[in-house]
Amino acid sequence: MSAGIEIQIIAVLTAVACALPGVFLVLRKMSMMSDAITHTILLGIVLGFFVTQDLSSPVLLLGAALIGVITVWLTELTAKTRLVSEDSAIGLIFPLLFSVAIILISRYAGSVHLDTDSVLLGELAFAPFERMVVLGIDIGAKGMYTGGVILLLNILFIGIFFKELKLVTFDPILSAVIGFSPAVFHYSLMGMVSLTTVGAFEAVGSVLVVAFMIAPPATAYLLTDDLKKMIGLTAGFAAVSAIVGYQLAVYLDVSIAGSMAVTTGIIFMLVFFLAPKRGFFADIVKKKKQKEYFAENAFLLQIDSGVNAMERAAVTSKREKKIMADLRQKNWIVGEEKYALTAEGIQQVESIKKEWFPGFQNQEN
Amino acid sequence: MANPLLLFSDYTFQTVALGSLLMGVLSGILGSFAVLRKQSLLGDGVSHAALPGVVFAFMLTGTKNTEILLLGALGTGLIATALMMNIVKHSRVKFDAALAVVMSVFFGLGLVLFTYVQKSPNANQAGLKRFIYGQAAAMLERDVYFMQICAVVLLFIVILFFKEFKLLTFDSDFAKSIGMPIGWMNAGLSLLIVLAIIIGLQTVGAILMSAMLIAPAAAARQWSSKLWQMITLAAVFGGLSGVLGTWVSSSFAQMPTGPAIVVCVSVITIISLLFAPKRGLLSRLTRQHNQKRKLEAERG
Amino acid sequence: MENAVSVNRLTVSYGDKPVLWDVNMEIPKGKLAAVIGPNGAGKSTLLKAVLGLIPKVSGDVQFFGEKEIPKNTIGYVPQSESVDWDFPATVSDVVLMGRYGHLGLIKRPRKLDKEIAAHAIELVGMTEYANRQIKELSGGQQQRVFLARALAQQADIYFMDEPFKGVDVQTERAIVQILKNLKEEGKTVIVVHHDLQTVKDYFDWVTLLNVRLVANGEAEKVFDSKNVNQTYNTHILLEGVG
Numbered sequence: 001m002s003a004g005i006e007i008q009i010i011a012v013l014t015a016v017a018c019a020l021p022g023v024f025l026v027l028r029k030m031s032m033m034s035d036a037i038t039h040t041i042l043l044g045i046v047l048g049f050f051v052t053q054d055l056s057s058p059v060l061l062l063g064a065a066l067i068g069v070i071t072v073w074l075t076e077l078t079a080k081t082r083l084v085s086e087d088s089a090i091g092l093i094f095p096l097l098f099s100v101a102i103i104l105i106s107r108y109a110g111s112v113h114l115d116t117d118s119v120l121l122g123e124l125a126f127a128p129f130e131r132m133v134v135l136g137i138d139i140g141a142k143g144m145y146t147g148g149v150i151l152l153l154n155i156l157f158i159g160i161f162f163k164e165l166k167l168v169t170f171d172p173i174l175s176a177v178i179g180f181s182p183a184v185f186h187y188s189l190m191g192m193v194s195l196t197t198v199g200a201f202e203a204v205g206s207v208l209v210v211a212f213m214i215a216p217p218a219t220a221y222l223l224t225d226d227l228k229k230m231i232g233l234t235a236g237f238a239a240v241s242a243i244v245g246y247q248l249a250v251y252l253d254v255s256i257a258g259s260m261a262v263t264t265g266i267i268f269m270l271v272f273f274l275a276p277k278r279g280f281f282a283d284i285v286k287k288k289k290q291k292e293y294f295a296e297n298a299f300l301l302q303i304d305s306g307v308n309a310m311e312r313a314a315v316t317s318k319r320e321k322k323i324m325a326d327l328r329q330k331n332w333i334v335g336e337e338k339y340a341l342t343a344e345g346i347q348q349v350e351s352i353k354k355e356w357f358p359g360f361q362n363q364e365n
Numbered sequence: 366m367a368n369p370l371l372l373f374s375d376y377t378f379q380t381v382a383l384g385s386l387l388m389g390v391l392s393g394i395l396g397s398f399a400v401l402r403k404q405s406l407l408g409d410g411v412s413h414a415a416l417p418g419v420v421f422a423f424m425l426t427g428t429k430n431t432e433i434l435l436l437g438a439l440g441t442g443l444i445a446t447a448l449m450m451n452i453v454k455h456s457r458v459k460f461d462a463a464l465a466v467v468m469s470v471f472f473g474l475g476l477v478l479f480t481y482v483q484k485s486p487n488a489n490q491a492g493l494k495r496f497i498y499g500q501a502a503a504m505l506e507r508d509v510y511f512m513q514i515c516a517v518v519l520l521f522i523v524i525l526f527f528k529e530f531k532l533l534t535f536d537s538d539f540a541k542s543i544g545m546p547i548g549w550m551n552a553g554l555s556l557l558i559v560l561a562i563i564i565g566l567q568t569v570g571a572i573l574m575s576a577m578l579i580a581p582a583a584a585a586r587q588w589s590s591k592l593w594q595m596i597t598l599a600a601v602f603g604g605l606s607g608v609l610g611t612w613v614s615s616s617f618a619q620m621p622t623g624p625a626i627v628v629c630v631s632v633i634t635i636i637s638l639l640f641a642p643k644r645g646l647l648s649r650l651t652r653q654h655n656q657k658r659k660l661e662a663e664r665g
Numbered sequence: 666m667e668n669a670v671s672v673n674r675l676t677v678s679y680g681d682k683p684v685l686w687d688v689n690m691e692i693p694k695g696k697l698a699a700v701i702g703p704n705g706a707g708k709s710t711l712l713k714a715v716l717g718l719i720p721k722v723s724g725d726v727q728f729f730g731e732k733e734i735p736k737n738t739i740g741y742v743p744q745s746e747s748v749d750w751d752f753p754a755t756v757s758d759v760v761l762m763g764r765y766g767h768l769g770l771i772k773r774p775r776k777l778d779k780e781i782a783a784h785a786i787e788l789v790g791m792t793e794y795a796n797r798q799i800k801e802l803s804g805g806q807q808q809r810v811f812l813a814r815a816l817a818q819q820a821d822i823y824f825m826d827e828p829f830k831g832v833d834v835q836t837e838r839a840i841v842q843i844l845k846n847l848k849e850e851g852k853t854v855i856v857v858h859h860d861l862q863t864v865k866d867y868f869d870w871v872t873l874l875n876v877r878l879v880a881n882g883e884a885e886k887v888f889d890s891k892n893v894n895q896t897y898n899t900h901i902l903l904e905g906v907g
Contacts, residue, residue: 026458031465032406039572081646083638084583088405092583095576096631099624102498106619116498120572121476207413207572208476211469218462255480261473268466272456283455290681294722298676298683356683357876358898401752525771532762536748542716542741543766543818544734586753590798595753 003128004250006141010127011242011260013147014200015212019238020154021192022213023231026221027169032087033190034213036075036094037068038197038206042119043101044068045198050104061198068194069187071097122205124246124256143203150199157192158231161185166227204257212238215264222275237267295323297352300332303339304349372615381501381615384509385607385626387516388568393581393603394523395561397596398554400582401534405575406464407446411562412574413468414445416475419496419566420482429493431508431567438496438563445471446559472571499570499623501611508567515564519557523596530554531592568607569623576627577603584634587641606630667729669694669822669853670715675724677707677714683876684710688724690872690881692855697848698870699858699884703897706875708857709744712824716741728822737766740820742811742828750800756810757795760786763817778817785816790839805836812840822853829858841867864888 025031041064048063049055071094079089105116117123127143158165164185167175172182193213200209220233245260252259273280299320327333332345341349372378399407415438422437423429445467452463479493495503523530532540533550541547558578565574585598610626639646671691677684685707692698700708713719715726717734728735740763763785764778774782786795789809794802799810808828815823829837844854844867858864864871864884871888873879873896880887880896 026462029459029461031459031461032409035409035465035468078638081638083587083644083646084579085400085403085405087403088400088579088583091405091409091575091579092631092634095573095580095627099573099576099627099631102621102624103628106621106624107617120497207472208469210465211473214462214465215470218458218466221458221462222456249477252477252481253484254478255473255476258473258476258480261470262477265466265470265473268470272452272458275456278457280451280455287680291678293681294678294683298722301686356686401749403749528765528768528773529770531754532765535752535754535759536743536762538713538718538743538747539741539762539814540765541718542739544736545765590753590800591755591758592753 004246006128006144007124007256008243008246010141010143010147010203011124011246011256012239013144013151014203015216015238015242015260016235017147017151017154017196018200018204018209018212019216019234020151020158020231021189021196023217023220023227023234024165024169024189025193026214026217027227031214031218032090033072033075034193034197034210036071036090037190037194038201038209039094040067040071040097040101041065041194041197041201041206042116043097043104045119046101046104061195064198065191065194067097068197069191072187072190119201120205120207121255122201122203122208122257124203127203146199147203150196154192154196157188161188165189204260208257208261211261211264212241215261215268216241219264219268219271222271222278237264241267292323292326295319296327297348297356299323299327300341300345300349301352303333303341304346372612378611378615380506380509381504381622382608382611384504384512385501385568385611385622386604387509387512387607388565389577389581389603389605389607389626389630390600391516391519391561391603392565392574392577393585393599393601394520394596395558396578396580396603397582397585397592397599398530398534399558399578400586402554404558405579406461407558408562408578409575410445410449410464410468411442411559412566412571413475414471415439415442415563415566416496416571417441417471417478420475420478420493423493424478424482431505432511434493434496435563435566438566439559441471442559442563443556446555495570496566497571498621499566499568499573501568501614501622501626504567512564515560519560522553522557526550526553527593569626573623573627576630580627580630580634581606584630584637587637587644602630602633606633667694668692668727669696669729670855671727671730672711672715673725673727675711675714675726676722677710677719678722683722685714685874686877688874688878690878692853692870692872694729694853695848695851696853696870697844697868698853698855698872699864699868700855700872700874701858701861701864701893701896702874702879706896708874709826711874712741712826712855712857716824737818738821740815740818740823742815742823742825744826745804745807745811745830750802750807752799754799755796756786756791756799756802756813757782759799759810760813760817763814766818781819782813782817785813788816788843789813803833804831805833808832808840809836812843816843820852823847823855825854825856827857827859829860861893 022034025034044064044067045060047067048057048060051063052059075089075093078084078093079086084092102116128141130142131138132140132142132145164175164180168180168182168185175182197206197209200212204212216234216237217230219237220230223233224230241264242260245263246256248263249256249259271279276282324333324339331342332348333339334342396408399405418437418439418441419434421441422434426433449460449463449467452458453460482493529545529550532545533547533554537547562574562578565577569577581599581603582595584602585595588598589595606626606629609629611622613629614620614622614625637645642648668691672688675688676686688711700711702708710719714721716739725732728738760782761774761778764774764782768774768778783795786792789812791806791809791813794806799807802810808831812828815825828840832840844856847854856868858868865888869884870882871884872881873887873892875896875898880892
């Protein structure tokens with residue numbers, strides 16, 4: 001297998017693995033927690049190394065995952081004092097833990113062969129050099145197996161607890177009432193996010209894990225309300241970003257992880273602008289239509305009350321002329337200088353009165 | 366080292382320490398407003414988004430003058446802010462997700478540009494990379510001079526419009542009702558906050574900058590219930606951490622400045638949260654304990 | 666009788682629906698007026714649109730016959746939950762903000778402003794709390810602080826958004842007394858109010874609103890069962906309502 005193919009497989013597995021728990025972070029409005037966790041796992045890795053003195057020990061990964069959960073816990077503890085706001089708590093805790101990690105790495109640089117750069121920024125190009133060797137046989141790049149394992153774990157986690165995760169996300173109170181503890185699922189999810197980050201940082205670097213975790217689910221969120229569809233779309237966007245990002249990086253000869261992150265951003269922006277119901281342009285059009293709808297019916301009501309026929313005998317402004325033309329086309333009004341309602345127009349007036357002034361129905365007659 | 370305090374008479378140290386001091390003071394002051402306006406994490410977004418601006422400015426001009434690079438940072442920082450605001454305003458994506466997407470994608474763009482530049486012959490990466498991790502020691506005399514000018518200007522504006530910024534932050538509807546131009550005021554204050562972030566970048570770096578914005582303000586809030594006192598204290602805490610962090614990092618081998626400053630300011634914050642009179646956790650616990658005792662005593 | 670406020674064909678919309686529809690009303694100078702209506706009737710919106718805090722679709726507002734909002738003639742008490750009471754400020758800080766409109770940009774409060782603020786604090790009975798952090802106040806005390814800030818504005822027309830919300834009986838009585846005193850001084854006071862039982866005791870002018878204007882006039886004349894029932898779309902008979 002060529003290095004390029006291996007890199008892309010690693011990238012796709014990692015990107016999808018990151019994006020899956022991200023769906024719940026986005027829905028639960030906890031996206032910035034991924035930013036915090038991706039930074040603090042560095043401390044877990046360093047501390048794990050001090051215990052085991054071995055950079056490839058699984059204890060490091062466990063330590064990192066544990067620090068991730070501790071980060072969440074400390075942040076919530078700080079916010080609970082109500083002395084600082086919730087977002088301030090995030091911005092207080094993670095920089096401290098991250099700084100301690102950087103200081104430890106710098107101080108003991110002689111003994112810790114940890115490159116801050118590779119943890120933070122990742123170096124996917126080197127991933128194929130790390131081989132997985134079983135019984136003396138090379139069975140492919142190690143990253144493929146790491147990526148595969150964290151992806152599998154995430155699929156299992158979400159697959160098994162789908163119902164519970166859905167309930168806890170959309171209705172935490174009901175969930176608590178029927179006996180699923182929101183806290184338990186909250187910390188399980190944070191544990192998954194930490195584990196995933198730990199598994200992914202080697203490939204893409206921890207800062208860009210955030211891009212994979214949040215951008216694809218946020219993109220999918222713009223397109224669907226259905227949780228299952230959202231998860232499917234998220235996985236699709238993540239995989240496409242990984243492959244397109246890689247191709248771009250090769251073409252331009254730039255950072256692979258950076259290029260993938262940019263791709264997730266480009267896809268997000270495209271969907272943000274163009275999404276059929278919830279995109280930027282759709283929103284502009286919707287607001288404009290609402291305004292038009294309001295203006296048309298407002299004119300109808302005024303004509304109905306007899307005010308408009310007199311006061312606005314001469315419709316001058318371009319916008320008003322257009323509204324009048326529209327009303328005439330809908331066959332709600334007739335007349336050029338003075339306007340009168342048609343039978344359909346009277347019906348429309350009645351229905352709009354019910355819609356706009358529900359409280360007045362009983363008294364109208 | 367014979368006497369660690371001797372450092373303070375060292376000229377290079379003085380330069381770097383002054384730079385860190387200014388960074389701390391500025392982020393303390395403007396951070397107070399950011400925190401009170403519930404924009405704590407905006408600093409994280411802007412500082413990450415500044416990175417591609419720095420590299421882009423370098424690509425365009427080929428210079429490593431801090432002012433030019435920071436101008437680029439300001440540009441992308443503002444673009445990122447506008448993007449976040451528009452995503453929240455025009456779609457269902459909430460602020461937290463918009464922030465996370467924009468900051469990580471801009472940071473990724475920074476890396477892309479950075480690796481692109483590295484291939485060009487005149488690129489010395491150290492000059493650009495200091496904006497990621499911060500590198501106070503690399504500050505030149507003219508950088509610090511530039512910071513001094515910025516600090517004086519920013520401070521002057523904050524003092525001049527203190528009353529307006531205060532009212533705007535506390536009750537913008539009331540401010541508008543008395544005819545204050547709150548659109549301009551809002552934009553102006555946001556710009557000042559972004560400027561403070563950008564100026565601090567080369568000292569503590571993009572990743573840790575958010576802490577400098579939040580921590581001094583959060584610490585100061587615990588000690589005071591008057592805005593000007595809070596801001597003054599935040600400036601003192603920020604400046605003190607800057608100098609202290611620089612001193613620690615110069616006194617010990619292989620001690621990076623940015624993280625040292627952040628640890629200093631975090632320690633101050635933790636002490637404040639625990640021991641501040643009235644608001645602090647300890648005083649809260651004592652109060653609760655006394656109340657309980659009093660209740661028990663009353664019950665007989 | 667001169668009108669302190671007259672609203673001419675005011676319409677405000679939210680998306681495709683009107684929040685206020687074609688509202689015509691006036692409040693004569695020297696009245697203590699209540700704006701009454703169910704939730705979502707547009708009471709706060711009316712205040713905000715009149716003060717120019719939110720955009721209008723159409724219509725205009727005049728103060729003492731002038732279209733421009735005259736400087737420093739308007740006092741405003743927003744809903745108390747519209748601000749963060751954990752803000753680092755004391756009672757006197759907040760009340761002093763009422764003087765900012767008289768100061769103009771950049772200028773600091775003078776000794777006179779501080780005296781006016783102190784007097785306003787005294788009027789609402791909060792002198793002993795003047796240096797208290799606003800977070801430590803009860804709901805009623807917070808309302809008193811907002812009222813004092815408006816008093817410090819030394820305005821001619823006061824707009825108050827639910828000043829009785831979440832206050833104790835004693836505070837409500839104290840606030841009513843202050844409002845009546847303002848009226849005695851010839852000021853005009855417009856209050857968004859909830860409690861139908863107290864309308865006739867407190868106010869002499871009533872505006873009944875439910876997106877559309879139901880009635881606007883002397884409390885004696887317009888505050889009757891017919892209008893109230895039309896406003897609330899109910900068929901209740903009110904005690905003390907004609």
